[in-house]
Amino acid sequence: MASEQVSAATVSRLPVYLRSLVDLASSGAATASSERLAELSGVNPATLRRDLASLGITGTRGVGYDVTYVLYEISRELGLNQDWPVVIAGIGNLGRALARYPGFAERGFPVRALVDADPALVGQRVGELAIHHLDDLDQLVARLGITVGVLAVPAVEAQDVADRLVAAGIGSILNFAPAVLVVPPHVNVRRVDLATELQILSFYHQRQSAALAGTGVPLGSEPT
Amino acid sequence: MASEQVSAATVSRLPVYLRSLVDLASSGAATASSERLAELSGVNPATLRRDLASLGITGTRGVGYDVTYVLYEISRELGLNQDWPVVIAGIGNLGRALARYPGFAERGFPVRALVDADPALVGQRVGELAIHHLDDLDQLVARLGITVGVLAVPAVEAQDVADRLVAAGIGSILNFAPAVLVVPPHVNVRRVDLATELQILSFYHQRQSAALAGTGVPLGSEPT
DNA sequence: TTCTGTGAAATAGTTCACAGCG
DNA sequence: CGCTGTGAACTATTTCACAGAA
Numbered sequence: 018m019a020s021e022q023v024s025a026a027t028v029s030r031l032p033v034y035l036r037s038l039v040d041l042a043s044s045g046a047a048t049a050s051s052e053r054l055a056e057l058s059g060v061n062p063a064t065l066r067r068d069l070a071s072l073g074i075t076g077t078r079g080v081g082y083d084v085t086y087v088l089y090e091i092s093r094e095l096g097l098n099q100d101w102p103v104v105i106a107g108i109g110n111l112g113r114a115l116a117r118y119p120g121f122a123e124r125g126f127p128v129r130a131l132v133d134a135d136p137a138l139v140g141q142r143v144g145e146l147a148i149h150h151l152d153d154l155d156q157l158v159a160r161l162g163i164t165v166g167v168l169a170v171p172a173v174e175a176q177d178v179a180d181r182l183v184a185a186g187i188g189s190i191l192n193f194a195p196a197v198l199v200v201p202p203h204v205n206v207r208r209v210d211l212a213t214e215l216q217i218l219s220f221y222h223q224r225q226s227a228a229l230a231g232t233g234v235p236l237g238s239e240p241t
Numbered sequence: 242m243a244s245e246q247v248s249a250a251t252v253s254r255l256p257v258y259l260r261s262l263v264d265l266a267s268s269g270a271a272t273a274s275s276e277r278l279a280e281l282s283g284v285n286p287a288t289l290r291r292d293l294a295s296l297g298i299t300g301t302r303g304v305g306y307d308v309t310y311v312l313y314e315i316s317r318e319l320g321l322n323q324d325w326p327v328v329i330a331g332i333g334n335l336g337r338a339l340a341r342y343p344g345f346a347e348r349g350f351p352v353r354a355l356v357d358a359d360p361a362l363v364g365q366r367v368g369e370l371a372i373h374h375l376d377d378l379d380q381l382v383a384r385l386g387i388t389v390g391v392l393a394v395p396a397v398e399a400q401d402v403a404d405r406l407v408a409a410g411i412g413s414i415l416n417f418a419p420a421v422l423v424v425p426p427h428v429n430v431r432r433v434d435l436a437t438e439l440q441i442l443s444f445y446h447q448r449q450s451a452a453l454a455g456t457g458v459p460l461g462s463e464p465t
Numbered sequence: 466t467t468c469t470g471t472g473a474a475a476t477a478g479t480t481c482a483c484a485g486c487g
Numbered sequence: 488c489g490c491t492g493t494g495a496a497c498t499a500t501t502t503c504a505c506a507g508a509a
Contacts, residue, residue, distance in 0.1 A: 032437040096447030189446040205445040213256040221429040222413040223320030
């Protein structure tokens with residue numbers, strides 16, 4: 018049953034399922050049908066069943082899925098039972114905020130090093146950690162067993178710093194810079210960008226407003 | 242040429258194209274081939290040509306696309322030439338940070354009102370704006386011509402507050418709460434969630450590490 | 466000749482619908 | 488009998504490959 022490849026579409030839904038399962042577990046439900054779980058997750062039940070099946074997660078016919086079991090299996094698939102030490106590159110406003118943000122450590126990504134290209138910042142502390150120079154990246158990564166880089170530098174420097182992260186042996190990059198990175202195929206990158214989200218929201222919002230403008234809808238709906 | 246429906250997949254790439262075009266424009270390029278633009282954006286050239294064609298954006302055979310023209314057209318498609326006033330619901334740590342963040346206004350989403358369910362917060366100021374009670378939402382929305390809600394409340398309250406935003410006539414919600422919202426079909430919602438991003442990164446990072454563990458790769462690559 | 470615009474093929478993803486297990 | 492697991496149909500998206508415009 019397992020063995021099939023897990024599709025990107027499936028992976029993108031796993032965090033949603035996880036959330037639904039946590040909610041179900043905390044409400045005391047021991048089992049849940051695919052219909053229930055799908056409803057909570059906002060997907061089609063068949064999609065959910067296929068997703069779980071592709072991970073080798075099985076339910077019981079006539080009953081449903083065991084909440085605790087599925088919760089555990091998805092957590093394991095997502096690697097949430099392991100810690101992956103992180104370096105943050107770029108200690109400006111954003112980097113500083115990220116360095117203090119407890120969510121990384123809480124989710125299995127303890128921040129173990131901070132680097133910046135600006136010598137003036139080197140030696141300063143942010144919380145527990147001292148800022149090191151970008152040139153020390155290789156040693157820090159090797160010494161601290163770091164495998165994930167958080168990129169919080171300006172867009173123009175993003176590719177350069179990404180190259181250095183890759184050269185230092187990082188396996189994954191969480192990219193907060195508004196730039197498309199070119200990296201070797203074995204490195205995985207995710208971009209996190211509020212501007213992108215706002216632009217996509219804007220697209221659909223505009224269309225929707227245009228559609229409503231035809232009908233005589235109330236709302237304070239005209240753009241300013 | 243235009244008239245076709247713009248697919249979700251296309252929309253998700255428009256912000257990336259926009260970035261590439263801005264880079265091209267600032268580097269002085271007047272035109273760019275689909276190959277060049279696709280390279281900068283990390284997509285296949287045929288995909289890029291199809292995307293632009295679906296928006297009615299045409300190039301010149303033998304030459305390529307006019308950078309300024311495409312930049313303008315994509316901006317317009319994304320609604321970036323208009324302002325959409327915003328209310329932030331939930332003025333905790335995150336809501337406060339978002340209220341001060343200049344990026345919303347810079348991207349056409351000026352923050353015009355702040356609301357919270359906690360009476361103790363009402364009347365306090367964050368920057369220019371006073372915090373109002375959630376109960377005043379309808380009046381604020383109507384009076385200020387607000388059409389977009391930013392949801393920054395705890396997960397347990399997210400659905401309730403979303404319902405109130407919808408009832409107040411909001412058309413789009415940017416959801417920072419870790420919850421799947423159920424809303425009427427005419428309302429559009431985008432979820433922004435660092436936890437989700439980290440979990441997806443974790444999935445691929447774990448797989449990659451497992452793959453590399455087979456080969457005798459150096460790295461500080463063992464999980465902690 | 467270069468590079469777009471697009472049929473057509475290929476691939477990916479979703480959903481229906483139902484056999485059959487518990 | 489209820490609900491999973493999945494073949495098969497369907498829909499969406501990507502990519503190739505090339506006719507033809509500039």
